[in-house]
Amino acid sequence: MFLAGFSAVPTPSKHLLATHWLQSEVHNGGFSQFFSNSTGVLAPEAVAGSSGPSECRAQRIWWKNA
Known part of the structure; x- marks a missing residue:
């Protein structure tokens, strides 16, 4: 259900929400x-x-351990 509605959201907003979570x-x-x-x-x-100048600490850890 969530993913069906989420698919209609603009890509930058999807990335923002996902990196927030x-x-x-x-x-x-x-x-x-x-x-x-x-x-x-x-x-x-x-x-x-998770790439770019707005990376948060969790995102850097993500890439280090991916």
Whole structure:
């Protein structure tokens, strides 16, 4: 249900939302929390949105461990 509506969102907004959840979940409980919660469905968008000057600490960790 979520992914059906999410597909209509503009790509930059998808990346922003996904990287927000990546950062929030990783800072709260680690990557295992990100992937074990429903937010894990946003992993492809989190990867796509994790490059560039606005990278957060969680995104840098993502790339280091990917």
